[in-house]
Amino acid sequence: VCIHRVRSCSSIRFIKSKYVCVFDKSALKFSHQQRLFRTSAVSCGQIVQFKLSDIGEGITEVTVKEWYIKEGDSVSQFDSICEVQSDKASVTITSRYDGIIRKLHYSIDDIAFVGKPLVDIEIDASKGVASEEDVVETPPMSHEEHTHQEIKGHKTLATPAVRRLAMENNIKLSEVVGTGKDNRILKEDILNYLAKQTGAILPPSPKAEIVPPQRRAEAVPAAPKDKARKIPVPVPRPIAFAGKDKTEPVTGFQKAMVKTMSAALKIPHFGYSDEIDLTQLVQLREELKPLAEMRGVKLSFMPFFIKAASLGLLQYPILNASLDENCQNVTYKASHNIGVAMDTEQGLIVPNVKNVQVCSVFDIAVELNRLQSLGSAGQLGTSDLTGGTFTLSNIGTIGGTYAKPVILPPEVAIGALGKIQVLPRFNSKGEVVKARIMNVSWSADHRIIDGATMARFSNLWKSYLENPASMLLDLK
Amino acid sequence: MVLQSLKNCLWLPCVLRTPKACFWSTASGGLIIQSVSNDVYQNLAVEDWIHDHMDLEKQQVLFFWRNSPAVVIGRHQNPWQECNLKLLRQKNIKLARRRSGGGTVYHDLGNINLTFFTTRKKYERMENLKLVVKALKAMRPQLDVHVTDRYDILLDRKYKISGTAAKLGRTSAYHHCTLLCNADKFVLSSVLKSPFKGLKSNATPSVPALVKNLFEEDPSLTSEMLLDAIAKEYAMQHQIDHHITLINPADETLLPGIRNKTQELQTWEWVYGKTPKFSISTCLNMVYKDSVLDVKVNMDVKHGRIEVCNIDLPEQWLPPGLYSELVKSLTGSKFCPNETTTLVTTLLRLCPQGDELHSRWRLLCENMIRLM
Numbered sequence: 001v002c003i004h005r006v007r008s009c010s011s012i013r014f015i016k017s018k019y020v021c022v023f024d025k026s027a028l029k030f031s032h033q034q035r036l037f038r039t040s041a042v043s044c045g046q047i048v049q050f051k052l053s054d055i056g057e058g059i060t061e062v063t064v065k066e067w068y069i070k071e072g073d074s075v076s077q078f079d080s081i082c083e084v085q086s087d088k089a090s091v092t093i094t095s096r097y098d099g100i101i102r103k104l105h106y107s108i109d110d111i112a113f114v115g116k117p118l119v120d121i122e123i124d125a126s127k128g129v130a131s132e133e134d135v136v137e138t139p140p141m142s143h144e145e146h147t148h149q150e151i152k153g154h155k156t157l158a159t160p161a162v163r164r165l166a167m168e169n170n171i172k173l174s175e176v177v178g179t180g181k182d183n184r185i186l187k188e189d190i191l192n193y194l195a196k197q198t199g200a201i202l203p204p205s206p207k208a209e210i211v212p213p214q215r216r217a218e219a220v221p222a223a224p225k226d227k228a229r230k231i232p233v234p235v236p237r238p239i240a241f242a243g244k245d246k247t248e249p250v251t252g253f254q255k256a257m258v259k260t261m262s263a264a265l266k267i268p269h270f271g272y273s274d275e276i277d278l279t280q281l282v283q284l285r286e287e288l289k290p291l292a293e294m295r296g297v298k299l300s301f302m303p304f305f306i307k308a309a310s311l312g313l314l315q316y317p318i319l320n321a322s323l324d325e326n327c328q329n330v331t332y333k334a335s336h337n338i339g340v341a342m343d344t345e346q347g348l349i350v351p352n353v354k355n356v357q358v359c360s361v362f363d364i365a366v367e368l369n370r371l372q373s374l375g376s377a378g379q380l381g382t383s384d385l386t387g388g389t390f391t392l393s394n395i396g397t398i399g400g401t402y403a404k405p406v407i408l409p410p411e412v413a414i415g416a417l418g419k420i421q422v423l424p425r426f427n428s429k430g431e432v433v434k435a436r437i438m439n440v441s442w443s444a445d446h447r448i449i450d451g452a453t454m455a456r457f458s459n460l461w462k463s464y465l466e467n468p469a470s471m472l473l474d475l476k
Numbered sequence: 477m478v479l480q481s482l483k484n485c486l487w488l489p490c491v492l493r494t495p496k497a498c499f500w501s502t503a504s505g506g507l508i509i510q511s512v513s514n515d516v517y518q519n520l521a522v523e524d525w526i527h528d529h530m531d532l533e534k535q536q537v538l539f540f541w542r543n544s545p546a547v548v549i550g551r552h553q554n555p556w557q558e559c560n561l562k563l564l565r566q567k568n569i570k571l572a573r574r575r576s577g578g579g580t581v582y583h584d585l586g587n588i589n590l591t592f593f594t595t596r597k598k599y600e601r602m603e604n605l606k607l608v609v610k611a612l613k614a615m616r617p618q619l620d621v622h623v624t625d626r627y628d629i630l631l632d633r634k635y636k637i638s639g640t641a642a643k644l645g646r647t648s649a650y651h652h653c654t655l656l657c658n659a660d661k662f663v664l665s666s667v668l669k670s671p672f673k674g675l676k677s678n679a680t681p682s683v684p685a686l687v688k689n690l691f692e693e694d695p696s697l698t699s700e701m702l703l704d705a706i707a708k709e710y711a712m713q714h715q716i717d718h719h720i721t722l723i724n725p726a727d728e729t730l731l732p733g734i735r736n737k738t739q740e741l742q743t744w745e746w747v748y749g750k751t752p753k754f755s756i757s758t759c760l761n762m763v764y765k766d767s768v769l770d771v772k773v774n775m776d777v778k779h780g781r782i783e784v785c786n787i788d789l790p791e792q793w794l795p796p797g798l799y800s801e802l803v804k805s806l807t808g809s810k811f812c813p814n815e816t817t818t819l820v821t822t823l824l825r826l827c828p829q830g831d832e833l834h835s836r837w838r839l840l841c842e843n844m845i846r847l848m
Contacts, residue, residue: 055644056599065552065752078646083551085680088578088627089642090551108752109678251781252809256822259801263826325828349818378814379565382838382845385821409825 045122047102052084052118055091061113062086064106069119073101077159081119084112098164099123158185165190253346264406268446272454273402277466278420278436284468292365302340303364305392305417308464310336310356311474313390316457320389322410323448330448339388339408340368342375343398350408351380352388360475392417401439412445413454506714508538508707509721516546516572516583518725521737523643523650524575526593529733532648537593538710540703540720543583545660546570547667550578550641554679554751556672556811561848563667573747576652578641579682582668586658586689588699590706592651599649601627601640608638608655611709615701616694628685629653635688657699658691677754744810748780760843764836769793773844777811787840794836798827802841813848816841 055062062084069081075095084091103120106112158166158173162185166173169190176185250258281304292299313320313336322331339352351371353364374380393405396419403416418439425435440462444454464471511519519541526537547559547569555561555571558580564571583589592604605623612621620632629638640653664687690697703720711718728735740746753776760771772788785806789799805819820841827833
C-alpha cells in the first residue's frame, strides 16, 4: 500500500514548500497501524515534533494543566491540544498540523519549555508539511502556511483543513470558487459549494464562523422535463452526518436507582385504577388559595390528596406497612410519612412529609413548599429523603391519565395521579354537566395486600376528595 | 460621555476574519463596551464570545462588566480549596470558573471588571494596568496607586485593589482585572476562606492579600466615575471617540451562540468537573450514642468525581455488604452533596429495616456529605 502511495505522491509537485515528502523506512513500519486509526487509505506518515511556541512577555516556561488529546487521537490544524498556565495566564495551544498524535512530551503539572517539543504529530505525507515557522501572528493568510497544489495546471490555494473538508466531500478544489485573498479557497466556499449541490442545510461550523446555514431556497436543479435537452442531474452529495453514539458509565445516583428499581420489581405488583370527580375540590381550593397566600403559602391540590390518603390509611393501615426481607413479618408503621415524587435535574427524588396523621392541610402545604424549594435548589437533606411509608406521584402535572407506578421499597403501595381534565359527565338528574376528572392508578404489593383492600381504600380516598366536606368529619 | 444602544448599529465586526469591510473600521483602533447584565455567567460568556469571534486585528476592545455577588475561581483552581462552599450555598452566592488563569476573587456590584481584548501579538498586561493607574491618578492625583510586578494594583503600597488574569488563544488574547470600588469586604473575606482540611492538590493556589476599597480612601468616588475615567484614558490612547456602547449578553442575534456559551459555564462539569485531581485525607468525628468515633476517610477526586474512596469504620459497625455497597456507589459519583444525598437515601431503601442500622447509616452519610 505504501508503494502505491509513493506513485501517487510523485504526481504532486510542491511549490514553495520547504520540505519534500520523504518516505523513510520507519514510516513503512507504521503502515499497518494506520488502518486502525484512519478512515482514509493513507499508510505512511512523517513524525513532526511540534514545539511549544512563544507565549509572549519573555516567558520561557509554563505548566501543563490539561491535555485535550491523547496519544493516537487524530487532530486537525487549529484543534486545541492542551492548556498551559504561566503566571495567571491560561494559554490554549492549538495544533499547526493535521495528523495523529504520536507522543505527549509532558504529563499534567510538568513544566514545559518554550521552543522545546510539546507533542509529536504524525502527518499524512501526501498532504504536505507546513513550514516550521512559529504559528504566531502573521496576518491571517500567509503564503508560507499553505501548500500550492497543481491540479491540471490550475493552482489552488487552500489550507490543509480546507483541503481535508473538500476531500471528505469528494469536491475538486479546482471546481470551487475561492473568495479569499488571492482567490484562496476558504471553508465557507466549500460549504457554499456543497449547499448548492445538495440544497441542504449544513450545520454552521463549531468554531462559529458567522456563516448562516444555507437556506433550502437553494434547490437542486431539477432534471428538465424536456427530454430533448440532456442536462445531467447532479448527483446529490451525501451529507456527512457527524452524529456518533455516546457511551457513558452509570454512576452515582443513577447507579443507586438501578439497584432500587431492580429490587422494586421483585415485588409482585397489582394495579387498580379509578376516576375521581374533583369538581367540588376545585371550587374549594379556589376559595382557600387566597387565604393561604395571605399566609405566604402556595396551595396546590397535593395537600388535599395527601391528607385524604392519610385519613384512608387510618382505616387501612396495611397500606402503610412494610414487609421484612424474608416476608416473615409485617410492620405497621405508626407515622404516615407520605412521599411526594419530585422531578429534578438529576431525576426522580422522593422527599416525604412527616407525620401527616397529625398535620392539617395547611401544615402539609407549608411543608410541601419547603421541600419543593429545597428540591429545586438541590439542597434536600437526608432526613427529608428517608423514612417514607407511602408515596403519591403527581405525574399529571407533566401529563398523562393512567400510569403503572413502581412501588418504592420498603413501602407496599404507591399512587400515580393523572392530569385533571374537564370532561362531560352525567349528574344525578341525568343531565350532562362539566366535571373536573382526574384518574388515579394505584400499585400495591400483592404479597400482603389484596385487591379488595386496595379498592376500599381507593373508594374512601375518592369519597373524601369528591365531597371535601366529609373530610371534616374524620379530621384529627 | 455618550451611551449608545447597540440596537442602532449593525454589529458587523463579529464577522470572522473575512476581509469584508468592518463597519467600525472608521472608528478603528478601539471599541469600548459595557454589559447591561449583572449575571456572572452571561458576562463571562461575552468574554468567550469576543475571544472566539471578533477580529481584533483592526480594533482592540475594552469591556466593562459588574456582577451580582459571585465567587470566580481561576481555570485550574479547586473550589473546595478556595472558598467556603457551604457559605456560598447559604447566601445564594454564585460560583463560576473563568477560562483565564490566576486566583479566586469575590465579585459584587461594588467591584468593576475590565477586560482588554487584543491580538495575541499585542498582548501586554503591564501597559493595560498602567493605563488604569494613569486614569485613576488623572481623576484623583493624590491617590497612591501603583502596579506591582505581580500585576496587582496596590493602594498606599499595602492594599490590593486590583487582581489580574489572562487568557491566550491562537490568535487573540485577553487580560482582565478587577477594581475594588465599594465591595462588601466582610462577605469577601468570609467566603474566600475555606474550612477544608486535609486537601492535597496541585491546583493553582490563591495568594491571599489585604484589600481595601477605593471608596474607603475617597468617599466621593463612585463606580461610574472610575469607569468613565478609564474609558476616557483608553479612548485617548487608542485615538477613538469616548463612547461606551452598551451590550446585552442575552441577545442571541447580536452575539450568535452566546446562549450556549452561557449554558456551558453553568454546568457542573465545567464549574466543578474541571478541578484538577486532588485527594482528601481527613477524620470524621462522629458522635454516636455515648461515644465519639474517629473515622478516617481517604478519597481521590478526579474531574470532580470520586475515583477512590476508603472509609475506616470500626469492625461490623455497618454490615459489610452495606459498606461495600456504599463504597461502590460512591465510586464514580460526583463529589457533590446533593448527588451524594440522593444516592445514599436511595440506597437506604435496600437496607434491611431497623432503627439502629438506619441511624448509623444516616450518621455516617451526613458526615460524609458535610465534607463536600
